[in-house]
């Protein structure tokens with residue numbers, strides 16, 4: 001015997017909670033299955049000091065302010081990872097989301113000779129007409145196979161990093177200069193470590209400009225709505241930080257604080273790491289994007305006659321740090337005292353449990369705005385699912401609305417002929 005429902009949502013991170021809200025608003029019966037706890041990744045798969053990259057007024061769902069959950073979170077502040085997890089738990093309670101925690105989905109297969117899917121779980125099977133994969137954009141940590149095991153005492157992915165005290169004494173190489181890499185490198189340096197930071201291509205908008213956060217600027221300039229990633233960027237590579245009250249990621253400032261910058265980590269041989277000679281180019285490209293956003297912001301202020309204080313000093317990048325043009329290309333790990341490498345090199349998806357025809361020839365979700373090539377199967381939370389904002393807290397909420405609309409429309413078609421009003425969902429399908 002299996003349980004039956006209309007929609008099974010797999011995963012109760014922000015995507016699963018948002019999906020539940022929209023399905024509930026449409027009166028669609030559904031169950032959300034979460035193998036651990038609500039918003040587990042914020043709770044236990046991030047480093048201790050992580051705070052949101054966007055201010056609380058922006059990085060939230062429309063229906064609830066952070067300060068309604070925790071009065072200590074000012075709208076302009078950056079919520080801690082625990083406050084973010086608490087926010088989603090409260091949100092799920094507020095909307096009465098039918099979430100079952102501690103239930104892992106082990107497979108989803110098409111039912112034979114009948115519509116819908118058989119969802120096998122650690123607590124028994126469930127049959128559903130629709131399945132939404134809301135298991136997150138960042139499922140499997142990716143470490144490029146460059147440095148062999150044992151070459152340094154510790155190699156770990158940024159998702160396994162917690163705090164400086166948990167690493168053995170000694171210097172640290174942080175590979176990757178997106179939001180995770182720069183924040184971890186900064187924290188390690190401030191704890192007194194010798195730190196090397198391997199810098200690849202990135203975008204680093206000013207945290208604040210003319211009194212407004214970059215989230216506001218990207219919003220009014222329509223950039224969160226960009227539908228295609230910049231060339232070569234498959235996921236959002238914005239290097240920003242809400243740490244220490246929020247500040248602009250600035251590689252010159254990191255270098256001035258003693259972080260030793262190098263280019264992309266290229267190869268390893270007999271204890272020696274080699275870096276590409278691209279540090280100056282990568283930083284210059286990031287600078288160009290930074291300055292372009294300031295100019296776009298200035299044009300917006302002028303066009304709209306806004307009374308926002310001028311900030312000419314923000315356009316002055318200052319001199320390049322020593323070694324920028326002629327960076328270190330080799331690092332003898334033992335000689336430099338490197339005992340740990342933190343790979344802040346991103347994540348891959350893992351849909352091994354989803355055994356349906358919803359993937360392209362490269363194994364990537366074959367979908368448009370979350371609607372997959374397998375009728376009845378949907379994806380949510382992926383970077384650039386519909387636009388730049390898709391994997392962020394507020395963006396996933398809007399994408400979930402689209403997916404719920406799509407499911408509701410399909411239910412209308414499927415109900416044709418089953419009621420006296422063509423296109424209406426039968427009463428039995430309502431909550």
Ligand SMILES: Cc1cc2nc3c(=O)[nH]c(=O)nc-3n(C[C@H](O)[C@H](O)[C@H](O)COP(=O)(O)OP(=O)(O)OC[C@H]3O[C@@H](n4cnc5c(N)ncnc54)[C@H](O)[C@@H]3O)c2cc1C
Nearest residue numbers: 011013014015034035041052053104105135136381392393
């Ligand atoms: C370091 C870091 C910082 C970030 N900071 C921000 C930020 O400040 N602001 C912002 O908007 N975004 C931020 N993001 C991006 C994004 O908001 C988070 O990655 C967020 O966790 C994604 O939410 P999600 O619901 O899509 O996926 P997840 O949070 O990954 O949730 C998916 C859930 O699915 C569950 N699951 C997986 N497989 C199964 C299965 N087979 N059966 C049952 N359950 C399963 C998991 O346990 C998990 O709880 C950050 C990401 C990272 C990595």
